[in-house]
Amino acid sequence: MTIEVRDLATPELQRISKLVSRPRLLLQACGRRVAKDLKAGFRDRDKEPNSHGWWKSHWWNREVAQKTAYQGATDTEATVSIASKQFRHFLLGGRVVGHPYLAIPLTEQAKRKGSPGEWTKKGDGQLTFLRSKTGACYLFPGEGKSHNASYLLVRSVTHKPHPDAIPTDKIEAGVDDEASKFLERITK
Numbered sequence: 001m002t003i004e005v006r007d008l009a010t011p012e013l014q015r016i017s018k019l020v021s022r023p024r025l026l027l028q029a030c031g032r033r034v035a036k037d038l039k040a041g042f043r044d045r046d047k048e049p050n051s052h053g054w055w056k057s058h059w060w061n062r063e064v065a066q067k068t069a070y071q072g073a074t075d076t077e078a079t080v081s082i083a084s085k086q087f088r089h090f091l092l093g094g095r096v097v098g099h100p101y102l103a104i105p106l107t108e109q110a111k112r113k114g115s116p117g118e119w120t121k122k123g124d125g126q127l128t129f130l131r132s133k134t135g136a137c138y139l140f141p142g143e144g145k146s147h148n149a150s151y152l153l154v155r156s157v158t159h160k161p162h163p164d165a166i167p168t169d170k171i172e173a174g175v176d177d178e179a180s181k182f183l184e185r186i187t188k
Helices: 011-019 023-046 059-067 085-092 108-113 116-120 168-187
Strands: 002-004 068-073 078-082 094-105 127-131 137-141 151-159
Touching (some): 023 068, 023 078, 059 068, 059 078, 085 094, 108 116
Antiparallel strands (some): 002 078, 068 078, 094 151
């Protein structure tokens, strides 16, 4: 995934870039600022509790912030990448298909374990497959005598897009601020 400062350029940035004889230097400064602000925004998001209040995997930091980087600039654009397929899917949404099933954790213990395959390690017990009268499929710990399923098994899931995952307003404000600072430096 690539974010181009050129696409986020506000009229103020466009005005300033016309005053600069070497726009690449301006776009380098702005591109670095975009990467810095994105990482900070993703790390802030990582501090928020998840929807269930369960243990956190720190996905925003591990999978998004750490994979965000300034890539370079030309005279017309700066490139910042977020090298995460998972984030791209989160941002744009889409369908995920299981082979044959996807396992949706229903308990904090299941969330911590991750994949149902992690339950087969020594000392972790086993999971039992049960189908309800309505046809829903579940994995229960042990021999399935527990009343609390660990996973719901589904054939596919469709995720909604999250266009607000990139804090566009903060990025534009940061770019304007960086461009103004750049202009001050070169006009002194």
